[in-house]
Amino acid sequence: MTTIVLADDQELVRAGLRMILTAEPDLLVLGEAADGAAAVDLAHSIRPDVVLMDIRMPGLDGIEATRRITGSLDAVRVVMLTTFDRSQLVYDSLLAGASGFLLKDAPSEQLVSGIRAVVRGEELLAPRITRRLIEEFTRAGRQGPPPGYDRLTEREVEVFELVARGRSNAEIAGELFLSIQTVKTHVARVLAKLGVRDRVQAVVLAYESGLVRPGE
Numbered sequence: 001m002t003t004i005v006l007a008d009d010q011e012l013v014r015a016g017l018r019m020i021l022t023a024e025p026d027l028l029v030l031g032e033a034a035d036g037a038a039a040v041d042l043a044h045s046i047r048p049d050v051v052l053m054d055i056r057m058p059g060l061d062g063i064e065a066t067r068r069i070t071g072s073l074d075a076v077r078v079v080m081l082t083t084f085d086r087s088q089l090v091y092d093s094l095l096a097g098a099s100g101f102l103l104k105d106a107p108s109e110q111l112v113s114g115i116r117a118v119v120r121g122e123e124l125l126a127p128r129i130t131r132r133l134i135e136e137f138t139r140a141g142r143q144g145p146p147p148g149y150d151r152l153t154e155r156e157v158e159v160f161e162l163v164a165r166g167r168s169n170a171e172i173a174g175e176l177f178l179s180i181q182t183v184k185t186h187v188a189r190v191l192a193k194l195g196v197r198d199r200v201q202a203v204v205l206a207y208e209s210g211l212v213r214p215g216e
Helices: 011-022 036-044 062-072 087-095 108-118 128-135 154-164 170-176 180-194 201-206
Strands: 002-007 025-032 050-054 078-081 098-104
Touching: 002 011, 002 098, 002 108, 011 025, 025 036, 036 050, 036 062, 050 062, 050 108, 050 170, 062 078, 062 087, 078 087, 078 108, 087 201, 098 108, 098 201, 108 180, 154 170, 154 180, 154 201, 170 180
Parallel strands: 002 025, 002 050, 050 078, 078 098
Antiparallel strands: none
């Protein structure tokens, strides 16, 4: 069972989300918050699998709330919800530790499948969108390998670079002549050694560290 907290300042939006999610036998809404501060408190007290987080809320906004949740709760995944399809907001959300991004008017099946994808550790953003965002907004930060990079095996380095370039598990398997299960194992080890929570954060780390550069 996947447990969920809903964070949105509009009660009608929360009601609509709750109706969609509670219709699924494997999804359970445990709490609701009308602002970012309440979302942070609920995440710490309930420790759900996923927080659906509105970006724009009164007081503490969704991006800062996400930063506080992901900074202290490794197991909680945050999926951002917004009516604003703006690249800057998406990228700021990813930097704050979000595991994905959905528009509020997305079809209900997309919302449900997105939550399940995040729980499985998969990308919620399409790889091409992730790469476009990183290429557009990443500026040179710390250059050089990130902490934990020297612990990666040669094969794990190859997998890491392909993940950073937006390749799916199937595409990586094809390029490296590996089974998909083997690729999944390598990806899991890469994430653990680099100390990142998911593939999206691995992409951010690769670009911020200069290991992969726009246009490569």
